[in-house]
Amino acid sequence: MRMRVGAGLAKGLSYLHNEANPRVIYRDLKPRNVLLGEEYHPKISDFGIAISALSNDRLSSVTVTQLMGTPPYWAPEGALTDRLSPKFDVYSFGVLLLEIIAGTVQLDSRRPRYVADWVTLQILINILKENYCFFYSFFLFFLNLASCIIIVMYGLR
Template sequence: MKKLGEEQSQRSGSSCTRRKVEAGYALLKVDQKGSLTSSKQEFTYSEILRITNNFERVIGEGGFGAVYHGYVGDSQVAVKMLSPSAVQGHQQYLAEVNLLIGVHHKNLTKLIGHCNDGTNTGLIYEYMANGNLKAHISDHSPFILKWEVRLQIALDAAQGLEYLHYGCKPPIIHRDVKLTNILLKENLRAKISDFGLSKIFSTDSSTISHISTVVAGTPGYLDPEYTKSNRLNEKSDVYSFGVVLLEIITGRSAIDKSQNNIHVSEWVTSSLENGDINSIVDPRLHGIFEINSAWKAVELAINCVSSKLSQRPTMSQVVSELKECLDKGPAWTKGSRHIELTETRPLYSITESSPSAR
């Protein structure tokens, strides 16, 4: 693929890389850690074709279109193209662009740019090398995430939601928190993605406690209170996150179709009567986890999915509790990536940095 032309510019003693794209000029920067940042430029369809090498590699399929791998300069990106027939998808595309232009957090996927060229619509994101969390929690995964790694992923996602609820003015409710909307970097650190259903509170949010809206989201993760009343608030995200945390802990799906569609929260509540944490935590871990950490994580998750909004914690409280869960767990080595073997399959370890893949 032909590389985009580039030239160096200096501003206030720091350097940035300016990559020239034929039909427009996208100002892209590489930060001190080598991560791609952007002024969120609009790309033409011909540029998208070059970025993806004519849509050569599909890396995902969504409800409204496919996701392709590509390069902007030397940096990998993910390009989500919208199917022309997806009318609802176009509305979500506009919502996502408008929202992501104003949010910046290490635990939210970074929007590099977008395309709205005739019938061709797409979003360009930073590339998340390890895909979505569901693929790693699934029983079909050839690897097993270590207990501490699971907690760190949960904490990363919680911090992203905390920022949406309390770091954004006005606050933002994600409305579709689930395993497939938590993406993992090369080093297994997590970011929240897919903001197409997100809702923004009134600028005078201090005077309101909820938004009345048509129910939208994913079965199994939807807050029952929201589905009954059509009243949406930040505790709806807390419920969805609680379901995700239960899935992370147990390795089970939100709804188990093999067991009469039992919800994971019902299964865990029933299992708690036995008082045996080993029967709740993902059996593929073979008991390799810290007992107190596991109990605290389960208690937190159950509180998150409480039927009463008042009993659910805030995302700030969730972040604090998850940090305590990690403190209760054994320390693990930070450094070069390695894989430890169990009796059956390897468990991922977490790293602070790893070599870039290309």
């Protein structure tokens, strides 16, 4: 079921970035903006701060005057530039996919702000909780992550 949600979200973002007319940068992908339909098919909702491209050409980047969205789901470089690209949505999707895999939510105030810190924390928790060595814990975490990404990518076909 979780992989169905991840694959559906990937298809939805791919549609917005590559097939929609006009193309769209969503800007606020987070659990609250994903509705689950029949058989857990996800629907992306709340396009309030989405930006559409002015032409139907390939969507590469758009200039914005204000960073909007939900901070734990922003790409870290988003605060450093006024150029917004679909890559920012892909980063948000990655955060959401990690949450789907782990069964947790990024907005927990006790959690690290950035995904890289959270991943490091998960590896350390496995080391302490299961008495795994660092390399084995690292391997297990990324093996699970890679498996999920492969399943989602296969679902895009």
